[in-house]
Amino acid sequence: MIERHFFGIELALADQVGSRRGDTKHGYSLHLPLTVEGHVDESAFLHHADLFVVVRRRRGQADRPGKLLRGRPGSWMFQYDGADRGADDTSFRLSEVHFAPGRFLSVTEDDGATRAFKVTSVTPD
Numbered sequence: 466m467i468e469r470h471f472f473g474i475e476l477a478l479a480d481q482v483g484s485r486r487g488d489t490k491h492g493y494s495l496h497l498p499l500t501v502e503g504h505v506d507e508s509a510f511l512h513h514a515d516l517f518v519v520v521r522r523r524r525g526q527a528d529r530p531g532k533l534l535r536g537r538p539g540s541w542m543f544q545y546d547g548a549d550r551g552a553d554d555t556s557f558r559l560s561e562v563h564f565a566p567g568r569f570l571s572v573t574e575d576d577g578a579t580r581a582f583k584v585t586s587v588t589p590d
Contacts, residue, residue: 470506471498471516471590474564476572476582490524492582493543493572496590497533503563503587510535519543521554543572 478491496518498506510517510533517533521543531545531553541559555573562570564587573579 471496472564473586473588473590474584475586476570477585479569479581479583481580487583488524489585490522492522492585494520494522495533497564499564499587503565505541505560505562505564507560519545521545 474495474497476493476495478488480487496516498509498513498516500506515532519531519533521529521531529545531543534542534544536542536555539558539560541556543554543556545553553575556570559570562568562584564584566584566586568584569581570584571579571581
């Protein structure tokens, strides 16, 4: 079996276009295998999908653990309730992200708004 290198990845809400300020209490914790280039190891999803996990954090709310699901090519969905009913939040280009502190990615959240999140840490598990 090929050894997979899983990482804990922390994302925090970045300053948004317009007036919304960033918020370290609004974000996501991801547990994903990364390639040596820092991209999601998509081939690992075929054999270890249950290990691709997410926890959503929002100010004033309980953390919501969930799982990552594959969507259309290049898109990933975050699902929190365990039901097989689709996504709660979506990242359209998660596969293209180079996960390193200071990098950004967009997530369309359950309210329909697409927001930028900043990678604040990447640590090996």
